Amino acid sequence: MKSFLELPRIYKQIVAALADLVMLPLTFYLAVLLRYDSSTPQLFQMYFWIIVAAPLISIPIFLRLGLYRAVIRFIDQKIVFVVVMGVTLSVICMAALATFLHTVTLSRGVFGIYWVxxxxxxxxxRFLARGYLLRAGDRLGAVRVAIYGAGHSGMQLASALRAGHEYLPVALIDDKKELHGATIAGVRVWSPKELPALVEKKHIKEILLAIPSASKAEQKAILEKLELLKVKIKVTPPITSLVNGELRVQDVRDVEIEDLLGRDQVVPDKQLLSTCITDKTVLVTGAGGSIGSELCRQIIRQAPSRLLLLDQSEFALYSIEQELNEINSEAQLNVPVIPFLNSILDQDKCQRILQTFAVDTIYHAAAYKHVPLVEHNPIKGIRNNAFGTLSLAQAAIDAGVSCFVLISTDKAVRPTNVMGATKRLSELILQAFSKTQRKTRFCMVRFGNVLGSSGSVVPLFRKQILAGGPITLTHPEITRYFMTIPEAAQLVLQAGAxxxxxxxxxxxxxxxVRIQDLAKRMVHLSGLDVKGDGVDGIEIQxxxxxxxxKLFEELLIGDNVEGxxxxxxxxAQENEIPWTDLKEMLSALDHACIAFDYKAVRAILLKIVEEYAPQCGIEDHIWKERMVSAFSEEQPFSFSGEDGRPVLKQVIG
Structure with missing residues (x-):
């Protein structure tokens, strides 16, 4: 059977035509027997030429109507109409042929019986062959699946799966009692309560969630119930994402973290989206990054007069420029997209860009954000994140930019790392500038982790699960906030307005979200177990x-917040530092960075960002290596550091 299924379609069509070549004459002769209730040589001789002509007339007609082009495993009730039309035409032609041959009078009853x-x-x-082939496909190793959702989408999905090789739907699951026991698309509908028994009885390997109209909260509740089965779960996208509202096999995807969060996106305020963008010149820094690129995608759809891209990564800038030009072409937007390969620390060029193109709005997303890397390269992180923001903000004021929006982070709240401290310092700089001038309106938007960004934990977990483990987790109690990149970018644009x-x-x-719980759910929804308590499975290390x-991230420093x-x-209402005081501290920080005075850098950073509470010593690789060298040569250490770590008695310059 496997070799037959793998034959080219032309051979399968020939087999179907040969079967009709044999069976149609027999069917006509059966009609003769039923009409006359006897079989004599004279009867056979009288109808011989018509019996011979039955397949010779019918097969070309069937061929013309496309009956042989239909894939047997894909057919449905629509084929009945084609068959009725084909047989009717063939009977009319056969009757005309009998009249043309001037044979003895033939009974009209024979043709009527033959027609039926x-x-x-x-x-x-055709339907018997379809059932047999589907069962054969099952025996050939198709994955047995249950479809959760017996509505229109579930029916579409079941029909599409039954027509393919990879999946075999063996059960439909639905909460509606009136559907229980019914058969839809050849598959019986069951109650969700019977699913655990069905998984074992019908050897179900995967469950496909086919309720695209369900809200994220409803979908999350269903996933929580299905997680206990430890069967691989896949879901369909929202109905708005489906092509022409039709559900196809390729629309089914693996469970993503946004499905587990159960967070429904709020419909954006169109007025807020367009206020700072439509018919204005907009600049996005860090345009090639995860947040910056999504900002660009959403900004271009709001029809700015020009969209300027700034990034110091050549490849990232090239990639987003090409993508935006494709959006321009597909949506017929004709928005000029102008890329600039530049660092935000180059204030002169930034100012020339802003003045030459009369930029109205800046979305400042450029930053080093990977916590351990910035911790190991603190001076570079301070330079890029804090002084880069300072440089760009001064250029914006000089160029008369109307609106400047900083993309900040929850790590700026009571920071325990250099990256968070630099983002809080960036906020303080813009807060101070807001008090000294009125030409440029500065604001900051603070949020947590975004899904799919560089360094995101979810793709790493999925890769580790596919490899059979282990999943590497920093701490069992670590928690994080999560939001999708499109939603975060959309809210940034609205907040800026x-x-x-x-x-x-x-x-x-x-x-x-507790990251360990997230990891366990991802394992269970992949149909696997977490190793522990005598159970073999994916290990979490x-x-x-x-x-x-940090173990826990926060979004507010204090409780002073308003809607x-x-x-x-x-x-949020946060503490500020007057520009006159901040300017002096920034100058001192700049000199310390130039001198690579790591101790002074940390001391000044602690003074400016009062909430900064580092959880480790100075982690810069150069600093640590020179500490080791100095220790081995002169041992110039004291253990008087506040954190109990060894500190140098002299500054290494």
Whole structure:
């Protein structure tokens, strides 16, 4: 059977035609026997030429109507109409042929019986072959699946799967009692309560969630129930994402973290989206990054007069420029996209860009954000994140930019690492500038982790699960906030429109997620077990917190927060430093960075960002290596550091 299924389609069509070549004459002769209730040589001789002509007339007609082009495993009730039309035409032609041959008078009853019998034969033979081939496909190793959702989408999916080789739907699951026991697309509908028994009885390997109209919260509740079965789960996208509202096999995907969060996206305020963008010249820094690139995708759809891209990564800048040009072409937007390969620390060129193109709005997403890397390269992180923001903000004021939006982070709240401290310092710089001038309106938008960004934990977990483990986790109690990149970018654009000057906006990230629980759920929804308590499965290893990493992230320093016109955007009131004081401290920090005076850098950073509470010593690789060298030669150490770590008695310059 496997060799037959793998034959080219032309051979399968020939087999079907040969079967009709044999069976149609027999069907006509059966009609003769039923009409006359006897069999004599004279009867056979009288109808001989018509018996011979039956397949010779019918097969070309069937061929013309496309009956042989239909894939047997794909057919449905629509084929009945084609068969009735084909048999009717063939009977009319046969009757005309009998009249033309001037044979003895033939009974009209014979043709009537043949018409009914031929229709029954052709339809029955196709559906019997379909059932047999589907069962054969099952025996050939198709994955047995249950479809959760017996509505229109579930029916579409079941039909599509039954027509293919990879999956065999053996059960439909639905909460509606009136559907229980019914058969849809050849598959019986069962209650969710019977699913655990069905998994074992019908050897179900995967469950496909086919309720695209369900909200994220409803989908999350269903996934929580299915997780206990430890069967691999796949889901369909929202109905708005489906092509023409039709569900196809390729639309089914693996469970993503956004499915587990159960967070429904709020419909954006179109006025807020367009306020700072439509018919304006917009610049995005860090345009090739995960957040910057998504900002660009959403900005270009709001029809700015020009979209300027700035990034110091050549490949990232090239990639986003090509993608935006494709969006331009597909949506017929004709928005000029102008890329600039530049660092935000190059204030002169940034100012020339802003003045030459009369930039109205800046979305500043350029930053080093990988916590351990910045911890190991603190001076570079301070230079890029804090002084880069300072340089760009001064250029924006000089060029008369109307609106400047900083993309900040939850790690700026009571930071324990250099990256978070530099982002809080960036906020303080913009807050100070807001008090000294009125030409440029500065605001900051603070949020947590975004899904799919560089360094995201979810793709790493999935890769480790596919490899059979282990999953590496820093700490069993570590928690994080999560949001999708498109939603975060959309909220940033809306928050920027509400800024009055010096605003710190905080996005509602929902409930924090315990990363270990997330890892376990990903394992279970992949149909596997977590190793432990005598159960063999995917191991979860705790490797320890990395330098500067926090167990828990926060979005607010204090409790002084107020709502805005958007339900997911809040305005926080944070402490500020007057520009006259901040300017002096920044100058001292600059000199310390130039001198590579790591101790002074940390001391000044602690003074400026009062909430900064480093959880580790100075982790710069150069500093640590020179400490080791100095220790081996002169041992110039004291153990008087506040954190109990050895510190040098002299500055290494």
């Amino acid at each position: 019998s031929a229709i029954l034969y052709v339809v029955a033979s 509400m800024g009055e000057g010096g605003d710190v906006f905080v996005l509602d990230m929902g409930e924090p 705790h490797v320890g917190l990395r330098p500067g990493e 805005t016109r958007h339900p997911l955007i809040m305005r």
